[in-house]
Amino acid sequence: MEGATKIKDLNPSSRRVNVLGKVLSIGEKKAITTKFGEEKTVTEVIIADDTGKITLSLWGEQADKAKDGEVLYIDNGYVSLVRGHMRLNVGKYGALNTSSEDVGEINDSIDMSEKEHENQFRGYRRFGGEGGNNRRSGGFRGRDE
Numbered sequence: 001m002e003g004a005t006k007i008k009d010l011n012p013s014s015r016r017v018n019v020l021g022k023v024l025s026i027g028e029k030k031a032i033t034t035k036f037g038e039e040k041t042v043t044e045v046i047i048a049d050d051t052g053k054i055t056l057s058l059w060g061e062q063a064d065k066a067k068d069g070e071v072l073y074i075d076n077g078y079v080s081l082v083r084g085h086m087r088l089n090v091g092k093y094g095a096l097n098t099s100s101e102d103v104g105e106i107n108d109s110i111d112m113s114e115k116e117h118e119n120q121f122r123g124y125r126r127f128g129g130e131g132g133n134n135r136r137s138g139g140f141r142g143r144d145e
């Protein structure tokens with residue numbers, strides 16, 4: 001698909017990407033509680049193109065569109081980090097569709113979700129933590145001080 005981002009070019013700050021990938025495997029549906037207290041299901045699907053593979057997180061009914069060996073087109077997707085590992089997401093402003101397009105020879109030797117990345121917000125903790133961005137640690141100074 002024209003304008004599609006290759007899987008090897010995805011990084012932790014990738015936003016508004018269009019990705020074409022063939023489904024290599026579909027994980028079990030897992031029930032999770034979001035940070036907002038909602039119960040949701042997530043299914044991790046491995047997709048690949050000619051440059052590499054990545055884990056695609058499909059939420060709720062999105063997972064029903066993923067069939068083994070089928071080619072998926074993620075329109076307006078984004079990458080998030082789950083415990084430091086990249087996950088491709090569709091998001092509420094994105095779309096997930098099957099595609100008749102060929103992704104070419106699959107390269108499953110490069111796993112973009114395998115490498116651990118530093119979380120860019122790791123040092124920041126709302127209530128103190130290790131970042132030093134609070135008054136007790138002396139790391140934060142307001143205007144009046």
